[in-house]
Amino acid sequence: MNPMFKSIIILLLFATLLPTYAQKKSKKKSKSAKQSSRILDFNQHQNLDSTSLFKNIPFRNVGPTVMSGRVTDIEGNPNNPSEFFVAYASSGLWYSNSNGIDFKPLFQNEAAMTIGDIAVDWNDETSTIWIGTGENNSSRSSYAGAGLFKSNDNGITWSPSGLEKTQHISRIVLHPTHKDTLWVASIGNLYTKDTERGVFKSTDAGKTWKKTLFISDSTGIIDLIIDPKNPKILYASAWERTRKAWDFKGSGAESGIYKSKDGGENWKRITTDKSGFPTSNGVGRIGLTISNSNSSTLYAFLDNQEHRESKEDAKTIRLTKQILLSMPSADFDLLADDDINAFLDKYKFPKQYTAKSIKEDIKNKKYTPKSLVEYLGDAGDNLFNTPVKGAEIYRSDDAGKTWVKTHDKPLDRVVYSFGYYFGNIRIDPTNDNNLYILGVPFLKSEDAGKTWIDKGAENVHVDHHALWINPKNPNHFILGNDGGVNITYDDGQTYFKANSIPVGQFYSVNVDMEKPYNIYGGMQDNGVWVGSSKTEINREWQNSGKTDFQTIMGGDGMQVGIDLRDNKTIYTGYQFGNYYRINRLTGNSKYITPTHNLDEKPLRWNWQSPIHVSIHNSDIIYFGANRFYRSFDKGENFEVLSDDLTYNNKQGNVPFSTLTSISESPLSFGLIYTGSDDGRINRSSDVGEHWEDISRGLPKNLWVSRVIASMHKKERVYVSLNGYRNDDFNHYLYVSDDLGENWSEIGKGLPKEAINVIKEDPKNTDIIYIGTDQGLYISFNKGIDFSILGSLPNVAIHDLVIHPRDNEIIVGTHGRSIYVGQLNEVQKLNNNTLNEELVLFDMDDVMYNEKWGMIEGYFEWGKPYEKSIDIPVFTNNDNNAIIEIMFNDVIVKKISIDLTKGINYVPYNLSVDNSSKLDYGNKIGSDYIFPETDNNISYLIDGEYVVKIAVGSAIKEMKLIINKKEAPKGRVKTKKIP
Numbered sequence: 001m002n003p004m005f006k007s008i009i010i011l012l013l014f015a016t017l018l019p020t021y022a023q024k025k026s027k028k029k030s031k032s033a034k035q036s037s038r039i040l041d042f043n044q045h046q047n048l049d050s051t052s053l054f055k056n057i058p059f060r061n062v063g064p065t066v067m068s069g070r071v072t073d074i075e076g077n078p079n080n081p082s083e084f085f086v087a088y089a090s091s092g093l094w095y096s097n098s099n100g101i102d103f104k105p106l107f108q109n110e111a112a113m114t115i116g117d118i119a120v121d122w123n124d125e126t127s128t129i130w131i132g133t134g135e136n137n138s139s140r141s142s143y144a145g146a147g148l149f150k151s152n153d154n155g156i157t158w159s160p161s162g163l164e165k166t167q168h169i170s171r172i173v174l175h176p177t178h179k180d181t182l183w184v185a186s187i188g189n190l191y192t193k194d195t196e197r198g199v200f201k202s203t204d205a206g207k208t209w210k211k212t213l214f215i216s217d218s219t220g221i222i223d224l225i226i227d228p229k230n231p232k233i234l235y236a237s238a239w240e241r242t243r244k245a246w247d248f249k250g251s252g253a254e255s256g257i258y259k260s261k262d263g264g265e266n267w268k269r270i271t272t273d274k275s276g277f278p279t280s281n282g283v284g285r286i287g288l289t290i291s292n293s294n295s296s297t298l299y300a301f302l303d304n305q306e307h308r309e310s311k312e313d314a315k316t317i318r319l320t321k322q323i324l325l326s327m328p329s330a331d332f333d334l335l336a337d338d339d340i341n342a343f344l345d346k347y348k349f350p351k352q353y354t355a356k357s358i359k360e361d362i363k364n365k366k367y368t369p370k371s372l373v374e375y376l377g378d379a380g381d382n383l384f385n386t387p388v389k390g391a392e393i394y395r396s397d398d399a400g401k402t403w404v405k406t407h408d409k410p411l412d413r414v415v416y417s418f419g420y421y422f423g424n425i426r427i428d429p430t431n432d433n434n435l436y437i438l439g440v441p442f443l444k445s446e447d448a449g450k451t452w453i454d455k456g457a458e459n460v461h462v463d464h465h466a467l468w469i470n471p472k473n474p475n476h477f478i479l480g481n482d483g484g485v486n487i488t489y490d491d492g493q494t495y496f497k498a499n500s501i502p503v504g505q506f507y508s509v510n511v512d513m514e515k516p517y518n519i520y521g522g523m524q525d526n527g528v529w530v531g532s533s534k535t536e537i538n539r540e541w542q543n544s545g546k547t548d549f550q551t552i553m554g555g556d557g558m559q560v561g562i563d564l565r566d567n568k569t570i571y572t573g574y575q576f577g578n579y580y581r582i583n584r585l586t587g588n589s590k591y592i593t594p595t596h597n598l599d600e601k602p603l604r605w606n607w608q609s610p611i612h613v614s615i616h617n618s619d620i621i622y623f624g625a626n627r628f629y630r631s632f633d634k635g636e637n638f639e640v641l642s643d644d645l646t647y648n649n650k651q652g653n654v655p656f657s658t659l660t661s662i663s664e665s666p667l668s669f670g671l672i673y674t675g676s677d678d679g680r681i682n683r684s685s686d687v688g689e690h691w692e693d694i695s696r697g698l699p700k701n702l703w704v705s706r707v708i709a710s711m712h713k714k715e716r717v718y719v720s721l722n723g724y725r726n727d728d729f730n731h732y733l734y735v736s737d738d739l740g741e742n743w744s745e746i747g748k749g750l751p752k753e754a755i756n757v758i759k760e761d762p763k764n765t766d767i768i769y770i771g772t773d774q775g776l777y778i779s780f781n782k783g784i785d786f787s788i789l790g791s792l793p794n795v796a797i798h799d800l801v802i803h804p805r806d807n808e809i810i811v812g813t814h815g816r817s818i819y820v821g822q823l824n825e826v827q828k829l830n831n832n833t834l835n836e837e838l839v840l841f842d843m844d845d846v847m848y849n850e851k852w853g854m855i856e857g858y859f860e861w862g863k864p865y866e867k868s869i870d871i872p873v874f875t876n877n878d879n880n881a882i883i884e885i886m887f888n889d890v891i892v893k894k895i896s897i898d899l900t901k902g903i904n905y906v907p908y909n910l911s912v913d914n915s916s917k918l919d920y921g922n923k924i925g926s927d928y929i930f931p932e933t934d935n936n937i938s939y940l941i942d943g944e945y946v947v948k949i950a951v952g953s954a955i956k957e958m959k960l961i962i963n964k965k966e967a968p969k970g971r972v973k974t975k976k977i978p
Helices: 003-013 038-050 321-325 337-346 355-363 370-376 379-384 824-828 914-924
Strands: 059-063 071-076 084-088 092-096 104-107 115-121 128-133 148-151 169-174 182-186 198-202 210-213 219-226 234-240 242-244 247-249 256-260 283-290 298-307 388-396 424-428 431-438 442-445 464-469 477-481 484-488 496-498 506-511 518-523 527-532 550-553 569-574 578-583 589-591 611-613 621-624 628-631 659-664 672-676 681-684 703-709 717-722 732-736 755-760 768-772 776-779 797-803 808-813 818-822 838-840 869-875 879-887 890-899 902-908 943-951 954-963
Touching: 059 527, 071 115, 071 477, 071 484, 084 115, 084 464, 092 115, 128 169, 128 182, 169 219, 182 219, 198 219, 210 256, 219 283, 234 283, 256 283, 298 424, 321 370, 337 355, 388 431, 424 464, 431 464, 518 569, 518 818, 527 569, 550 569, 550 578, 569 611, 611 659, 621 659, 672 703, 717 755, 732 755, 768 797, 824 869, 838 943, 838 954, 869 879, 869 943, 879 902, 879 914, 890 902, 890 914
Parallel strands: 071 464, 115 169, 283 424, 506 797, 659 703, 703 755, 755 797
Antiparallel strands: 059 818, 071 084, 084 092, 092 104, 115 128, 128 148, 169 182, 182 198, 198 210, 219 234, 234 256, 242 247, 283 298, 298 388, 424 431, 431 442, 464 477, 477 484, 484 496, 506 518, 506 808, 518 527, 527 550, 569 578, 578 589, 611 621, 621 628, 659 672, 672 681, 703 717, 717 732, 755 768, 768 776, 797 808, 808 818, 838 869, 869 902, 879 890, 879 943, 943 954
């Protein structure tokens, strides 16, 4: 990536975000009435899973893996450092005992896959593992958890262990000698105030809990450490933060450091006005670490949001924002043109604006000098340009009584103005002067924090969150960041990137019409990628040097529109509406984001700004800020066709009241719907020229995650609303059959899981699919009832697309990359066939291969090539099935198998029963001899066969054709990727 472009990406990456003096214990109930029991809700999810008719639908994970995903914690075995656990923000827990060469998923089917912290009792023979769910960062996709979980069998099984309502667990500390004693820190709800935050203590292995430190309903505990010499001494860092969808306050006077001398029973604030540690409203997130050898030595990593003297552009240009904000219009004409043009150049104004043209416009009262500042201003820009002190490191050598900042120079560009996302600090177990801090870069100090050096590398991502240092060899450490896991044995001189597992965090997916078709997707902090739908996860790319998935651009990858006429022209971009038209084959690109005029209010762009390529004419592009834009020439020129299509009630330092979804009816050109993050739905019937608010009858103040115009009925439109940003996990799903004039709620039987996406099946008008924060669902009656589809991990699903030609559903998950499932059988069922005892489906032809059963490769110690197909069967009850493969009237293969209620796929390796070989051979020809195989199995030859299936009282037949010539690929049984 171009270094300048990469810098811009990092700058924009999180532009949305920029003590009590006596301990208090609240007796009030949490005000978040919407905070239902996540465990009970999950029980409902499990019930739907166990009774689903479609849980056996096969899915394959196509990756990608190479870019990995966000890590939140790493715990290594001090006695066997090749063994470690990695916790991901939204991908669950993974285990490696091969030094990161391979991993196994351990925590993917519980009530939450999002993890804030883990702790492992390595002294326990079974390696007792504790997981604190709910990511400990406060990002826009930091999902809420369901409390604490425990495993006593090295992660095979898990049991909930309390603290269900804490939502975001930041740290777990185990007592070094008392196995049943542990402490847990929680930062509480992300978007609403609550009292389930602070420090909690258990002395009975999590059966019961006591809250021992509580500051307020806006202040939780972000870090917690224990004195390695004296387990009665603990330190906790409090963090005051208030986040709304439109505003984030990441600091406050309640932030500070607390100490306990009695095993966490009682706490005292130690960062006072006399301590040397800041105590102002600018005190943000604090990370802590303590010396192993001298526990009186502590370090703190502070995100200091106090303003510092601005390095305003007065040194380089004479005209500044401050001057313009208060300048009378009459004085503007007196400014030198060179000064005005220097200002315009610095802030990259469009070339149409010059000193001469602006003077003329102000003279004609088209706008005022203040408009030049307002033109630049959006919430993200204002927050990012706020001059704050940022990252600061403090040291105490008297067990926290006094603190001294370790460095004289500011640590610029370590956390920028979004320290809420960072803040961990680690000390070398063997040397108190060696420190590591984790921010956008990964830095090390070898002189107790006075000076710092970058320890990143070309194969190490930015945005660092986790670090495990080998206590017996500090040159060996494992680093976790937004790009996964990096391992070094030479103190960061070189790294191995452990990226063999699919843990990508996708925001969006889309497909083209190539053969085989390609999948496109935008990812959290890992850009936009494209790869073949036939991708198989393997390590061949390490030999060939090229992965199946290739990057298109960097930043936080967003939505992708595709011109299906050439399958190479795409429209995509990064956060806050920065979009491009790209030829993915040549790499040529053009920035297409429209801008407002100087006499207009600045546009507001959503983090995932919606873009839509018209299905009726691919030259037409629709684009949404808070206003609706349309282009008739592939994005060369955009015209604004609306006023503000949001309610625009609240504004803060996070862009809000923006469009989130655009959908055009496939049945009627120009019938367009938009949805906004503040709950407004709009409809246009004339290609965007006029708009009408059709939100009446829908719940208020919810995020419109999708508005979808039906492909089966012109008047039908679906809407999914999302309350995640209010800590509301209910499902909100609606349909209208009169163009949005009236709405009906559907999906009432769903678990309380926020809905991110809804899609119709292109072939069966009764089928709809939804993706929630917990999984994938299907309805066979237009949303009245839902079932789990497939057996995916309980991961958040952000986007879905159904390929109209290949009948496959592509699932974009936020934590487990991309899954692809086959819908042939699903689409052929209906409400009538669901009641039948037995339903059979057509089978794809199979191409005969004389290498079946023969060793593959050039060496005699290779494995025999074994083909397997799936015989698809539906039954409306759990039942035994007898399956006979017949050639003429000879039964060449007989299979007895138990089927579960719903769709089943019976594996068949195309073999012949030994008892049938004589009769089968005679039917083929009196002199037929079965070929010898390396696995001693005889296989079917080319020809037409009958598959006869008996279930209960029902007996049905279907054809199986094996061709000598190349045939469409059948259902090849492949290894399932977890």
